[in-house]
Amino acid sequence: MPHRKTLLLLIACAATSLAQSSDPGLGTNPDAQGATSDVTPGSGPNGSEDFLNTGVRGEGWTAPFLSWDSLIKVDRPTFYGNVGSSCQQYDWAFQQSGDSHGIDPVFLAFIAMQESSCNADAGGPTPGLMQVACENYPDHQCTNDVAKNVDAGAAFLKQQLDATGRNAIKTIGNYNGWFTEGDETGLNNGRGLTEDYPCSADGQAHGQPQNLDYLQQTLNGWFVGLNPQGDENWIGQYQCKGSCDNDQLC
Template structure:
């Protein structure tokens, strides 16, 4: 057996042991419907994806309630040692913004990975680590500045928590632009986000939100130290590609 093969096998064993601790050792959220210790494409400790996405098959997303304080998650040290290693260099910013807005900094790291893979130079209409709308910056101007980007993301997150009675599902969905009939966007015939929205005329025209796996990837992925963009790319039931070809819903 070569040294290289030995190293690879040891790494594989370490990865398996870590995945098992993330999937099983953290227990389940007692407030989450369909919660399971084992993370699967459609479930995990913070609830089943069908439950998280409740209402999308009917008259639009209805956002069931799940307390932010009850969420099953790993700590920053564990996150940085595994799936969130790219975020460790920005821990100072997460800590600073977390203290300012009374949010556990690990949540900011989770969201930064989901939004930008912790790339401070990530582009798009909402650039930077947190990929948050420009209106959330103090001067209304988007920037790649790390401290300002993280503070803007934390500010938006705090507002969502306050406005939605700490409902983690509504808060995380809103971060990705999910909307309900009550938000009165007028999109999707006024129904709010549904399975058929991404490939509807409105969905194609506005381009977001396209990722119907967002809640599953975040709450049962990054929050547990699993990487939906890497080894755990099976997370989620829709595997949205942004394409509406061949009957895809997103």
């Protein structure tokens, strides 16, 4: 029989493990490697984080293919009725831009939550709901005007879908500034994104992605109706805090 302290430790570890998982009841994506019906820190219905981040811990991100049309996701009423409630007031804009660019409006809501928590007044160099680069606006001028901001985000998303052959992983990564060797950005000595890049001198100088959990949080968080910035903040294996202090990777 285990020692009492050992038994208590085992119970505590089991409780922690159970707390850091959630079953959204959506099944799994058959095309996604490492997909699990439960969302854990490193996996979920749209694949494991190691699959989504292929190459990040090696020679550079390679963005494996996962069809946009195969993604496991919740619908808009479910999203708005739970973790995406702050987005519902902007549904008119998501519908308008989604219809214009041939994108299911719920995807725009998911990205708005990840990017700005659906805060139309969010600041920064790329302000507003979608936090999209200024070059994606018709006049190349950033604005937090809801209609223009959402349309710029939708236009960029559609551009990436077309450019990647509807590869969901590459599209979502590109939205956050992730890059592969084939993108020829010249960043990271011409390689794809690696886990040591965000906190390197080059990475910090270029303001490149400070969240290596972005794909996991988006595809296995918001897309399946969980909140990686709230109750499910354990989603992601890197737990990026936006700081490179204390030997953090991002």
